[in-house]
Structure formats: C-alpha cells, structure tokens
Amino acid sequence: KAGVTQTPRYLIKTRGQQVTLSCSPISGHRSVSWYQQTPGQGLQFLFEYFSETQRNKGNFPGRFSGRQFSNSRSEMNVSTLELGDSALYLCASSLVSGATNYGYTFGSGTRLTVV
Amino acid sequence: GQQLNQSPQSMFIQEGEDVSMNCTSSSIFNTWLWYKQDPGEGPVLLIALYKAGELTSNGRLTAQFGITRKDSFLNISASIPSDVGIYFCAGRRSNFGNEKLTFGTGTRLTIIP
Numbered sequence: 001k002a003g004v005t006q007t008p009r010y011l012i013k014t015r016g017q018q019v020t021l022s023c024s025p026i027s028g029h030r031s032v033s034w035y036q037q038t039p040g041q042g043l044q045f046l047f048e049y050f051s052e053t054q055r056n057k058g059n060f061p062g063r064f065s066g067r068q069f070s071n072s073r074s075e076m077n078v079s080t081l082e083l084g085d086s087a088l089y090l091c092a093s094s095l096v097s098g099a100t101n102y103g104y105t106f107g108s109g110t111r112l113t114v115v
Numbered sequence: 116g117q118q119l120n121q122s123p124q125s126m127f128i129q130e131g132e133d134v135s136m137n138c139t140s141s142s143i144f145n146t147w148l149w150y151k152q153d154p155g156e157g158p159v160l161l162i163a164l165y166k167a168g169e170l171t172s173n174g175r176l177t178a179q180f181g182i183t184r185k186d187s188f189l190n191i192s193a194s195i196p197s198d199v200g201i202y203f204c205a206g207r208r209s210n211f212g213n214e215k216l217t218f219g220t221g222t223r224l225t226i227i228p
Contacts, residue, residue: 004157033215043158043203043218044116055213059116090157092216103148104216106157 002027004093004107012113018079021110025072025093032074033104034066037088046089049074050096078112086114121204121219129227134191136202136222144206147180147187148216152201161202162189165210191224199226 005024013019025032034046045058049068066076072093078085088111092104121138128134138147146165150158162173164180164187171178177190187204204219 031213035216035218041116042118042220043205043216045215045217048213048215050213056215058215092157103160103163106150106159108155108157111155 004091004105006089006091006107006110008110009108010111010113012115013081015081015083015114017081018077019081019112020075020077021089021091021112023074023076023091023093023107025074025091026095026105029093029095029105030072031094031096032068032072033092033094034074034076035090035092036060037090037109038086043090046076081114083114085112087112117217119204119206119217119219121222123222124220125223125225127225127227128194130194130196132194134194134198134224135188137186137188138204138206138219139186140206140217141185143184143208144217145184145209146207147178148205148207149176149178149187149189150203150205152203152221154200158203194224194226196226199224 007022031050033048035043037043048056052068063079068074088109090109092106094104095102119138119140148163149161152158162178167184168182169180175192179188202222205216
C-alpha cells in the first residue's frame with residue numbers, strides 16, 4: 001500500500017514569490033492535514049481537509065491556504081513568501097470513519113527554503 | 116503556537132542502555148501519540164495511547180498515558196543504533212476527525228560508540 005506522497009521534496013524560492021505544495025494521501029484516506037516544522041517553533045498545525053472542506057485551521061496568516069480535490073489529494077499554497085516561511089512542510093493523511101480519526105500517517109515532507 | 120513540554124531535550128547514551136522521556140501539558144488530552152523522526156523524513160508513529168493509565172508496548176518501546184491525562188512517558192529498553200533520531204510526543208483532545216495534533220518539543224537521542 002503506497003504511503004503519503006509529497007511533492008516536490010525540495011524547493012528554493014525567493015522572497016515575495018508564491019509556492020504550491022502537493023500531497024497525495026494513502027488510498028482510502030479522506031482526511032489530509034498539513035503541519036509546518038521549524039527549529040524554533042517545532043511542529044505546528046496549519047489546516048485539515050476532509051471531503052474537499054477545510055474543517056480546522058491553525059494560527060497562521062492568510063498567506064497560507066490550501067485545498068482538497070475530489071480524489072482527496074491536497075495542495076497548500078503560500079503567497080508572498082517571507083524568509084520565516086522556510087521550513088519542512090509535512091502532510092498527514094488519516095482514515096476517518098464517522099466522527100472518529102484512526103490516526104495519522106505522515107509523508108516525508110517538502111523542504112522549502114526562502115532566500 | 117502551543118507545544119507540549121518534552122524532556123529531556125537531548126540524550127547521549129551508550130548502546131544497550133535504557134532510555135526514558137516524558138511529555139507534560141497544562142491541559143488534558145484524550146489521546147497521546149509517540150513518533151520518531153529520522154533526518155529528512157516525516158514522523159513515524161511508534162505507539163498510540165487512548166485511555167488514561169494505559170500502558171502499551173511495541174517491541175522494546177513502552178509508553179504510558181498518565182492518569183491525569185496531562186502527561187505521557189516513553190521508555191526504550193536496550194537501545195540499538197537504529198534508535199537514534201528525534202522522538203516527539205503528540206496529544207489530541209478528541210478523536211473527532213478534524214482534531215489537530217499538538218506536538219512536543221522533541222527529544223534528540225544520540226548513541227555514543
């Protein structure tokens with residue numbers, strides 16, 4: 001069974017640009033969550049999507065956005081990049097049945113460097 | 116953003132030693148998870164705990180869900196080189212589908228030759 005696939009693995013962008021990261025969840029998993037990992041702040045929750053709807057959002061500025069497609073694949077977008085956005089962005093997929101989340105499987109992440 | 120307090124921050128041990136780390140929170144969590152992260156990879160789930168007081172093992176790893184629901188502990192027995200990495204605790208307030216994970220600050224484990 002294929003795991004969570006994140007693309008690209010590495011990305012270098014310039015301040016002010018925008019970036020789109022992609023996540024393909026495990027087949028059958030309909031919930032996708034995104035986390036930002038930095039040395040200073042650790043792992044912080046960005047947002048969660050289920051059936052193309054954002055159901056939960058962390059404390060990040062509006063420059064951070066996401067969406068989910070009908071096949072459960074998700075993308076996150078960061079506009080007007082800042083140096084502080086340099087981080088490892090992790091996607092996690094979950095099997096959700098009814099109201100219950102049966103745990104998260106993380107992808108290998110996208111390492112974004114803003115210069 | 117919020118992070119759980121995890122200690123120790125780093126550990127330097129010899130192969131074969133036992134390891135203990137813990138995670139504390141000022142608020143209650145109904146699920147505690149322990150993850151290991153290797154360089155350049157995402158966290159991998161080691162143990163999940165769903166009930167206060169629960170003690171669960173996964174091979175040489177044993178974790179406990181504190182009875183106050185505000186802490187959790189992870190023990191690794193007879194450490195081996197592949198145990199090197201960063202260990203994170205994570206708490207979740209409910210098992211509802213949209214509930215986020217709150218992560219600990221991490222414990223970096225190094226094995227001294």
